[in-house]
Amino acid sequence: MASLTTYTDEARIALDTLAGRATGLVSPSLRIGVTGLSRAGKTVFITAFVHNLLHGGRLPLFDAQSSGRISKAYLEHQPDDAVPRFQYEDHIAALVESRIWPESTRAISELRLTVEFESASAWNRLLSRGKLSFDIVDYPGEWLLDLPLLSKDYETFCHEALEMAALPARADLSAEWRALTHEVDPNEPADEMTARRLFEAFSSYLRACKADHRALSTLPPGRFLMPGDLEGSPALTFAPLGVEPGARGKPGSLHAMMERRYEAYKTHVVRPFFREHIARLDRQIVLIDAMQAMNAGAEAVTDLERALTEILSCFRQGRGNLLTGLFSHRIDRILVAATKADHIHHESHDRLQAIVRRLADRAIARAGFSGAAVDVLAMAAVRATREGTVRQGKETLPVIIGTPLEGETIAGETFDGETETAIFPGDLPEKPGLIFQQPGPDEENAGSAPENPLRFVRFRPPRLERTAEGLTLSLPHIRLDRALQFLVGDQLA
Known part of the structure; x- marks a missing residue:
């Protein structure tokens, strides 16, 4: 991939990093990026991360916590005053008091959690201040998918967008936009209403791809789905045209206007996002909702693989040395986690x-070559179900027990959001490659691809358990402790 930054960007990154390192001598910190595509559970993960450390949660595989070496954890003012604060208090109230899932990430936000601890090593206890701040940065994965655009000109973007829109999983959803594109002459004079019609048709196609029944993931430009404070600006009012790579728009033409706005989008939206946020990360977790993709079918799974590859290729991975570390951050640990493991x-x-x-x-292969440690995990930052068994004839089936969200359906039954029920979720295939195969009667797929699509339902957050003394316990989870150990355990050793 071509470079995502210019020399000017690199100079700014170096100055920012040097200033941050100087501050870190007094107040050491670790900057953790949390991303994922919509509904992957970013907000829930951060809320559970913070809640379990603030309240001494049950984290047996998180060594610093389980060994009693964390003496105190507390929230502090974040270092970046221009970035919205992650509203932890609102999100934990939604989970615990209202038993509703907090609103999804719509823009970037940040939270600082400071931990006071005792190192496990006598040598480290002499050198370390025993205090470390985690600066948790929450941002939409859709925005991350824009970073590859920095290495593409407008004509390449157009060619790839039209090519992808014609794929079987997208062709019906993109038909209106593609028809409108074919009607338009890129060399006609620039016209604001034509640009707007193209943008609206293209955006509608992207939103349709994202809907549950398709669950497609590779949908740049990401701000078309989550515009934030840029909604309605010219930098977002563009769309691909039917132009070939290498073609150039005539001055004053629709092509020239769209190309100018595309370049403005890269310059004023994408590049600052990379420079000010992504290039400053030390650790990264990427959350994916594999369940939703599997519900939607093989095309959605393949598209998720494409999106995940593009996302991970955008990080500055590897281990820096003492000198280079003064001027640039490198992400040396990346965790890829499938959320909602409590649904199976x-x-x-x-x-x-x-x-x-x-x-x-x-x-992962690419990251390994660059020197970054990568792990994968099936987890649930907040466990919404418990396990049990039911008898069906002579067979005993493993089930999960919880309260499905209102409107969720399975086997013809629609749930009311109040009734707890036991569900047999079925079995995932033993061979991971089978989820990429479409079920069908043809000889090649017969007997290999699943006969029926997998179907998972979403559950309400759990009621928190209380001790005999009436104390409310922390949020239950599946492998949150293992995630924390991989992401930050070495920094608290």
């Missing part, structure tokens, strides 16, 4: 983890 029985967790590794194989 624990007997299938290893299979879900294998599916995640299969999805991330190419990206």
